[in-house]
Amino acid sequence: MAGTSSNQAAEAGAVEALEALTVEGLSLSIAGSRILDGVSFTVPKGGVTALIGRNGAGKTTTLRSIIGLEHATGSIRITGVEVAEWPTYRRIRLGIGYVPEDRDVFGHLTVKENLQLAEVGPNARYDRVYEIFPELAQRSLQLAGTLSGGQQQMLAIARVLLTERAVLLIDEPSKGLSPRFVGDLVEALEKVRGGATVILVEQNIHVVKRLAGELVILDQGRVAHTGPVEDLDDPELVRRLLGVSTGS
Amino acid sequence: MSTFTAILISGIALGAIYFLVASGLSLIYGLMDILNFAHGAFLTIGAYAGLELSLHLADGGGLIGFLAVLLVAAVAGAAVAAAAEVLLIRPLYGRPVSQILITIGLDLVVVGFLLGVFGSDSRQIVVPIWLTRATHVGSLSIPNGDFAGLAAGALVYAGLGLFLKHTRFGLVIRAGAENREMVQALGIDVSKAFTFVFGLGGAAAGVAGLLYAVVFSGSLVGPTQGDQLLIFAFIVVVIGGLGSIRGSAIAGIVVGLVQVVSQFYLGSKSGWAEAGDISVVILLALVLSLRPGGLAGAKQG
Numbered sequence: 001m002a003g004t005s006s007n008q009a010a011e012a013g014a015v016e017a018l019e020a021l022t023v024e025g026l027s028l029s030i031a032g033s034r035i036l037d038g039v040s041f042t043v044p045k046g047g048v049t050a051l052i053g054r055n056g057a058g059k060t061t062t063l064r065s066i067i068g069l070e071h072a073t074g075s076i077r078i079t080g081v082e083v084a085e086w087p088t089y090r091r092i093r094l095g096i097g098y099v100p101e102d103r104d105v106f107g108h109l110t111v112k113e114n115l116q117l118a119e120v121g122p123n124a125r126y127d128r129v130y131e132i133f134p135e136l137a138q139r140s141l142q143l144a145g146t147l148s149g150g151q152q153q154m155l156a157i158a159r160v161l162l163t164e165r166a167v168l169l170i171d172e173p174s175k176g177l178s179p180r181f182v183g184d185l186v187e188a189l190e191k192v193r194g195g196a197t198v199i200l201v202e203q204n205i206h207v208v209k210r211l212a213g214e215l216v217i218l219d220q221g222r223v224a225h226t227g228p229v230e231d232l233d234d235p236e237l238v239r240r241l242l243g244v245s246t247g248s
Numbered sequence: 249m250s251t252f253t254a255i256l257i258s259g260i261a262l263g264a265i266y267f268l269v270a271s272g273l274s275l276i277y278g279l280m281d282i283l284n285f286a287h288g289a290f291l292t293i294g295a296y297a298g299l300e301l302s303l304h305l306a307d308g309g310g311l312i313g314f315l316a317v318l319l320v321a322a323v324a325g326a327a328v329a330a331a332a333e334v335l336l337i338r339p340l341y342g343r344p345v346s347q348i349l350i351t352i353g354l355d356l357v358v359v360g361f362l363l364g365v366f367g368s369d370s371r372q373i374v375v376p377i378w379l380t381r382a383t384h385v386g387s388l389s390i391p392n393g394d395f396a397g398l399a400a401g402a403l404v405y406a407g408l409g410l411f412l413k414h415t416r417f418g419l420v421i422r423a424g425a426e427n428r429e430m431v432q433a434l435g436i437d438v439s440k441a442f443t444f445v446f447g448l449g450g451a452a453a454g455v456a457g458l459l460y461a462v463v464f465s466g467s468l469v470g471p472t473q474g475d476q477l478l479i480f481a482f483i484v485v486v487i488g489g490l491g492s493i494r495g496s497a498i499a500g501i502v503v504g505l506v507q508v509v510s511q512f513y514l515g516s517k518s519g520w521a522e523a524g525d526i527s528v529v530i531l532l533a534l535v536l537s538l539r540p541g542g543l544a545g546a547k548q549g
Binding site for chain 2: 067069087089092093096098100104106107113116120121159
């Protein structure tokens with residue numbers, strides 16, 4: 001996968017790392033059951049890479065391990081820097097934005113306070129965030145806990161767009177949203193994807209096809225397939241790796 | 249009637265001091281899920297540090313001298329609390345049971361240390377003479393110490409509210425109490441906030457230790473004073489709702505009132521010395537049976 005972006009990398013200069021993110025041999029067991037079993041993949045700079053797989057394949061755990069919320073063994077390099085021993089906040093400050101599966105907005109804080117909290121580093125761009133999500137500007141003094149699910153998702157994404165973050169980890173943004181909101185969300189993410197490298201965990205295949213360029217498919221805690229998003233047109237691959245399992 | 253009013257004011261003053269202790273306990277629990285049993289030690293160390301300064305001031309040094317004594321108590325409480333967080337609590341992040349056990353151990357060590365160095369006898373804080381007198385308001389005679397307790401409680405409550413609402417550190421603490429993991433995932437070093445709330449709680453406890461001795465204990469302070477107060481502070485925190493500052497303030501006043509009023513009307517007249525304390529325990533049982541999450545119920549279960 002890293003090879004496909006060699007032209008861009010040459011432009012960026014030979015010193016800079018080619019990849020935005022590399023994980024090698026990521027393994028994690030919780031209470032005796034193997035959740036991740038040697039996950040390895042590389043995400044090139046720029047573009048959207050979709051991390052997909054069945055429920056329980058290890059997608060969310062992989063994202064959480066990358067930022068140190070789970071203590072997996074193995075190597076994690078963010079823009080070429082080995083961070084496996086670092087605490088979460090230091091990894092994030094290398095330029096990661098994390099949008100968790102359940103949004104995790106702070107319900108007792110206002111929309112504005114949620115955004116202020118995310119102001120880590122200089123040059124907060126409220127104008128950009130409010131341009132992409134005008135509704136948040138109107139509701140800036142509302143408690144985040146009283147927002148609808150879709151609005152909370154917008155806030156969770158807005159938090160990571162406020163300051164410059166080179167790599168965005170976005171976990172199931174369309175989960176639990178009405179189809180109308182999913183459309184809005186995809187539009188917002190399309191505006192985002194130009195500026196940053198995005199790693200997107202997503203169950204909705206239509207959203208994946210619209211946004212992603214590359215695929216990493218996980219199955220039972222291992223990488224089962226990597227390739228371009230067009231591989232999803234192969235019905236045999238989709239049935240084998242994403243379809244309902246008949247075996248267990 | 250005037251006696252009853254004076255007793256009410258005394259109860260509220262005691263409640264204000266309970267709030268000073270309970271606010272720190274509540275902040276620490278809200279952010280870190282730690283029941284801090286060393287809080288009594290911070291309180292006693294604050295009182296002892298203030299006492300040491302007061303011994304060097306003629307007649308307690310007047311108002312300025314007394315404020316300096318309070319400041320030293322606050323700084324000593326804060327310093328010991330912050331050091332305890334960095335040296336003892338931090339290596340045990342993610343192990344809440346070990347954290348609670350080590351706070352119990354620290355409390356035992358501090359009490360033992362003070363016993364060894366200063367002995368078990370209570371020691372006398374030197375305070376300005378006006379602080380031990382009373383002010384006459386109409387037919388009422390209110391001890392000046394009560395005013396000092398009320399003022400300290402009100403200032404800390406207002407200051408804490410402004411701090412939590414209007415500063416970035418306050419924002420981090422409020423967010424951390426709700427979801428610590430997500431605060432870190434935004435790139436914030438939450439351990440700084442941990443040390444800070446320990447220091448803040450230690451400062452309030454130090455002030456409380458000194459004021460309690462001055463207002464309710466004849467300016468005497470002993471090595472186990474902190475542990476005695478801590479029991480009531482925990483009751484206040486539980487009644488108020490773990491993690492809620494406003495709940496602690498209301499519960500502090502309710503507990504102070506119940507204790508002083510029942511002690512006066514049940515205890516003094518019948519000679520039953522524990523009437524006030526037992527009334528507080530009955531109040532705790534009543535509140536918990538009606539509202540298991542406490543009055544504010546910020547964090548249940």
